[in-house]
Amino acid sequence: MAVQADLFASTKPSADWIAGVDEAGRGPLAGPVFAAAVILDPDRPIEGLDDSKKLSARRREALAVQIRERALAWAITQADVDTIDRLNILQATLLAMRQACDGLSRAPQLILVDGNRLPDGLPCPARAVIGGDALEPAISAASILAKTARDACCQDLHKQYPCYAFDQHKGYGTALHLARLLQHGPCPAHRRSFAPVRRLLQGVQE
Known part of the structure; x- marks a missing residue:
């Protein structure tokens, strides 16, 4: 499972380091399921964060650029098709979420996960938030990164299997x-x- 993460995260104190976590691609019949974790910087707010499904593709892409530039830390992971078929989609998703948290360059003090299930083995206290992608900015940011990464993957799949x-x-x-x-x-x-x-x-x- 590949991990894509920021390379130059801030070194400011971690009092406000809350990571939001979300996934994209649980329902499709093909392709990996993606997960992202984001620690936002309260000193560099990003306007317009929302559930990625409520945003246009163009808006999601623009926000994804800002998230990568302004977040204290972020990571994107994926569980491939073989992993999904071997574990089942729920367990593959939870695994990708945990690996996204592990991939953060700075350790969060609290993890907020969209939905009603928490992955095992998270590195700090965590809370599941139903509808969190529309309620918690850090989860919204994770939703956007996961969705844009999966959409890019689908474009690659189209090139391979038009x-x-x-x-x-x-x-x-x-x-x-x-x-x-x-x-x-x-x-x-x-x-x-x-x-x-x-x-x-x-x-x-x-």
């Missing part, structure tokens, strides 16, 4: 994706453990 139109549906089980999946069969990027893909592999077509 017949599936990953650039349009981002791996989700849309009518277009299901039609292409039925037409071409699964590619190496598809999650074999997910029902629509598994049924095709078993020779069962709806």
